[in-house]
Amino acid sequence: MRSQILIDNVARDASDSQTFDHKDPVSGETVTTMAAATVEDAIEAVESAQRAFATWSQTGPSQRRDILLKAADILEARAEEFTKTMSAEVSAADGWSHFNVFLTTQCLRQAASLTSRIMGDTIPTDRPGVFSMTVRQAAGVVLSMAPWNAPGVLGMRSLAYPLACGNAVVFRASEASPRTHQMLVEILHEAGVTPGAVNFLTNNPADADEVVEALIAHPAVRRVNFTGSTHVGRIIAEKCGRYLKKPLLELGGKAPFVVLDDADIDGAVDAAVFGSFMFQGQICMSTERFVVDDKVADEFVAKFGERAAALNHGVPKNDPSVIVGPMFKPASGERINALIDDALAKGATVVTGGKADGAQLAPTILDNVTSDMDIYDQETFGPITIVVRVSGVEEAINTANDTEYGLAAAVHGRDIKRAMDAALRIEAGHVHVNGATVQNDANAPFGGMKASGYGKFDGEAVIDEFTELKWVTIESSDQQYPI
16 A cells, blocks of 8 residues: 655655655565655645635634535545555554444544534623623644544544634544545545644654654644654643643553443443453553452453453454454563563462463463452553452542552442542543443543543533634723723
């Protein structure tokens, strides 16, 4: 496959004709050859978006809504092409790729519904004869950066919401899913977005720091959104702070799943399998820690281990929603093996699974994990999870919060009042009572706390991320001013 940059809706090579090959991490074969954009290309993309902003920001809400709805229809019509491209680039099972199509179209339709919800308010004032109000206006050019693991929905949400609010976007794609990300932009162009309102860049990873710095530094860029690792998110946040740009950061996680002593164990295991092993656990919301009350721990671990052991590579058996294949990178296996070795040396036990062979790792559960083990708080991003045994609700909540991350969480218990009280005390951007940690609903705000970032995608909360709230008054020209 081949991926080019897109500026003013025209596909072309990088200005110096350089390319970069995205290779399959396991086979080493080239999957996609992409244009390696230069700093000059990046600046051109921003300046094109700045020109397009003057037109796109003035389009009516109905026009923007219709274009986003049309884009959803186009994506559905190109679903087979999209899923094949995504599966090839990120080594995803067809089920995960098709689910991305569903989530992406849901995102587009939710964004379309928001175009008529961008509103201000009238403000009471003690000044006679003065009309005081607020208006929301598009911020300007938005720099969007999305990852490879769910390239459809995570890419489109970084585009559709800024566009719905009247902004222009420069989309810097992941080097691991360049053609998949380019398809998103092509679909928006086909749907009728103003030329230049969505420009697309790919670059050699070696040039990433220089290209991203140039993009954030450009005066026309007024918002930045980034989804990815906490390590890179901190770098992006520092760059944004230097240039006084407002970022939206959705970063890593170590999602806790609390099993209280009155939980429906079978229901909890259903959610545990899905949340831990969907797409090999390579989801920011994947369940990485089970905080289980001692009273039910043996039963939960036995049933969870039995279900996990039935998940062979590529064979769903009794869990058709979860197919566990190889991880994206063999290096992930080396990193996870080091975490397993450390945990076992300090007293953890293997319930099922074991150590990785390169990118291959059977669904793995470690029990009796304690806070002195590296895996207790380090994100694994693979088909491995841990069990931490606790006594009582208070210890469960404290353990759930004993992490620098705060993206997703779940609490399972039949006493809904008690489970809800626990959910409200857990430090995470979204918490699900009797559900899985892996959740996505375009109607609900999505974002994290602590080292999982700040700001919200989805729902009406996203409007605040991509608009400026302006105070406006209408006053009499012959008013008297206090001295």
